Amino acid sequence: MTVLRLGYVPLIDAAPLIVAQELGFAAEEGLTLDLIRLGAWAQARDMLGAGLIDAAHMLVPMPVAQALGLGPALPPMDLVMVLSQGGQAVAVNRDLEHRLRAAGHGFAFDDARAAGTALRAVVAGRLRVGVPFHFSTQAELMRHWLTACGFAPADLDLITVPPPLMADAMARGDVDAFCVGEPWASFAVERGLAALLLPGTAIWAAPPEKGLVLLRDVADRQPAETGALMRAVWRAGRWLDDPDHRGTAAEILSRGACLDLPPELAERGLTGRMAISARGELREAPRFITFNAGAASFPWKSLAALFARGMAGRHGLDPDAAMDRAAPHFRTDLYRRHLRPAGTPLPGASMRVEGALAEDRSVAAERGGMTLRADGFFDGFTFDPAAPASGD
Amino acid sequence: MSKRLLIVVVEPDSARAQPIAEGLREAGDHDVRIIAEQSGLARQVADLRPDVVLIDIANPSRDVLEELALASGPSERPVAMFVDRSDEGMTRAAIEAGISAYVVDGLRPERIKPILDAAIARFHIFQQMRAELAATRAALEERKIIDRAKAVLMKARGIDEEAAYALLRKTAMDGGKRVGDIAQQLVMAAGLLGR
Numbered sequence: 332m333t334v335l336r337l338g339y340v341p342l343i344d345a346a347p348l349i350v351a352q353e354l355g356f357a358a359e360e361g362l363t364l365d366l367i368r369l370g371a372w373a374q375a376r377d378m379l380g381a382g383l384i385d386a387a388h389m390l391v392p393m394p395v396a397q398a399l400g401l402g403p404a405l406p407p408m409d410l411v412m413v414l415s416q417g418g419q420a421v422a423v424n425r426d427l428e429h430r431l432r433a434a435g436h437g438f439a440f441d442d443a444r445a446a447g448t449a450l451r452a453v454v455a456g457r458l459r460v461g462v463p464f465h466f467s468t469q470a471e472l473m474r475h476w477l478t479a480c481g482f483a484p485a486d487l488d489l490i491t492v493p494p495p496l497m498a499d500a501m502a503r504g505d506v507d508a509f510c511v512g513e514p515w516a517s518f519a520v521e522r523g524l525a526a527l528l529l530p531g532t533a534i535w536a537a538p539p540e541k542g543l544v545l546l547r548d549v550a551d552r553q554p555a556e557t558g559a560l561m562r563a564v565w566r567a568g569r570w571l572d573d574p575d576h577r578g579t580a581a582e583i584l585s586r587g588a589c590l591d592l593p594p595e596l597a598e599r600g601l602t603g604r605m606a607i608s609a610r611g612e613l614r615e616a617p618r619f620i621t622f623n624a625g626a627a628s629f630p631w632k633s634l635a636a637l638f639a640r641g642m643a644g645r646h647g648l649d650p651d652a653a654m655d656r657a658a659p660h661f662r663t664d665l666y667r668r669h670l671r672p673a674g675t676p677l678p679g680a681s682m683r684v685e686g687a688l689a690e691d692r693s694v695a696a697e698r699g700g701m702t703l704r705a706d707g708f709f710d711g712f713t714f715d716p717a718a719p720a721s722g723d
Numbered sequence: 724m725s726k727r728l729l730i731v732v733v734e735p736d737s738a739r740a741q742p743i744a745e746g747l748r749e750a751g752d753h754d755v756r757i758i759a760e761q762s763g764l765a766r767q768v769a770d771l772r773p774d775v776v777l778i779d780i781a782n783p784s785r786d787v788l789e790e791l792a793l794a795s796g797p798s799e800r801p802v803a804m805f806v807d808r809s810d811e812g813m814t815r816a817a818i819e820a821g822i823s824a825y826v827v828d829g830l831r832p833e834r835i836k837p838i839l840d841a842a843i844a845r846f847h848i849f850q851q852m853r854a855e856l857a858a859t860r861a862a863l864e865e866r867k868i869i870d871r872a873k874a875v876l877m878k879a880r881g882i883d884e885e886a887a888y889a890l891l892r893k894t895a896m897d898g899g900k901r902v903g904d905i906a907q908q909l910v911m912a913a914g915l916l917g918r
Contacts, residue, residue: 373789
């Protein structure tokens with residue numbers, strides 16, 4: 332057995348790594364995964380950079396930021412596959428909840444336009460929104476949604492708060508709202524501090540959330556281990572996307588070594604049955620989190636380009652150059668090479684127009700056909716990586 | 724003579740923070756402050772405008788400092804990310820010791836190094852203590868499991884303690900496994916069989 336050290340941050344979207352080890356998908360590939368619980372996203376990046384872990388559970392935008400030189404000087408890091416889509420929830424504090432209800436908002440869980448417009452109407456000045464990291468899908472979702480619903484960028488304060496501390500930050504009044512991965516939004520609801528407004532998937536139907544990141548040097552020089560790890564994690568994701576397995580997954584994840592919370596909390600996000608308020612109102616979010624279905628794990632280079640363009644704009648970099656630098660760090664080549672033997676459906680292209688699929692679509696794959704999941708934004712936004720950035 | 728540096732140590736546990744601060748003061752004539760309170764960390768650090776911030780690599784509040792290092796413009800940046808691009812060795816040594824350091828832009832490497840060396844020395848002591856504690860605990864756990872496995876064998880096969888342990892050891896050797904692992908499996912199987 333080859334032992335690989337994997338760093339993860341306690342969230343339900345760490346499930347593919349934990350399930351790969353606990354249910355034997357890693358052992359089938361001759362691997363033992365030594366799972367190391369981390370306290371901070373920056374820790375995942377630094378430990379990976381120093382070679383203290385072999386692979387990391389990481390926010391999808393993080394390797395993009397590294398590629399653009401917006402992080403510390405560490406060896407090049409590549410995202411070899413996406414671990415999860417969705418899994419985030421947007422929450423507001425009790426005061427905003429009361430004001431929204433008084434204004435007639437019904438807390439429908441699938442209408443980002445209605446929720447955003449209602450929020451705009453009841454917030455007088457600035458809105459302070461907690462996000463888990465400066466470079467996170469949550470930050471991207473919040474910027475996109477709130478500015479599309481009438482908040483000026485100057486009216487938004489995106490404040491970094493580590494996920495397990497999000498509820499405390501709201502209790503102290505440090506943030507008015509937040510967007511965080513489960514179970515930490517449900518944790519705040521359970522403590523009577525917050526009401527859930529939307530799942531991340533209501534803003535962008537398939538937001539890539541976490542990725543499996545390795546040092547480029549390791550991914551290229553150790554193809555046997557890298558491939559074995561990718562196949563084990565891919566099979567764990569496929570197991571996780573069977574609805575009948577989500578309850579078991581919640582039990583496995585909730586133990587002391589991982590989340591250390593009652594399984595009931597993790598189960599909400601994993602089953603998409605969310606209790607949104609202190610009164611126990613329930614909402615269904617059928618595709619709240621996806622690990623594998625509809626090519627969810629494919630590391631589209633267009634996703635790297637999309638995040639890179641946004642970062643370039645905010646950090647004074649040339650957007651076209653940024654997109655060119657980021658795309659090679661999403662390793663569609665390794666995905667194809669290592670997952671082909673596992674029978675993984677492989678799309679013909681490695682770039683696409685993001686946000687273009689309003690519904691699931693059947694497309695031709697390398698062999699036979701495959702289904703791509705709907706990935707539309709609530710406001711119809713699309714991103715074409717081939718279009719010159721100076722055009723917008 | 725260069726000006727005194729303001730060093731901030733972010734550490735909620737004062738039993739850890741004090742010796743680190745002492746080590747830093749011994750390393751040079753620095754003004755060392757400890758921030759224990761995690762709430763409003765970004766504001767506290769921004770107000771102090773330190774030259775160096777030291778924080779445990781696993782402290783979740785690190786991600787808050789990252790934001791601080793990135794969000795403000797280069798001219799008004801209160802802390803820059805350490806990772807002096809010229810010295811990967813120093814960065815790696817700090818990460819391995821479990822420290823992350825944020826250093827204001829433009830601070831010369833020869834001024835940073837003694838500070839970091841002192842911090843690394845203190846952090847190493849804590850890491851060692853933590854590792855020893857974990858090892859002691861694991862050894863205790865393993866001894867308990869082996870005792871239970873011996874009891875299972877003694878009862879099931881009517882053998883004495885020494886023979887039971889010999890059997891465990893032989894099984895482990897033959898299978899290329901550790902005695903503790905074999906004992907664990909045996910105890911689990913016995914539990915399933917209701918014995």
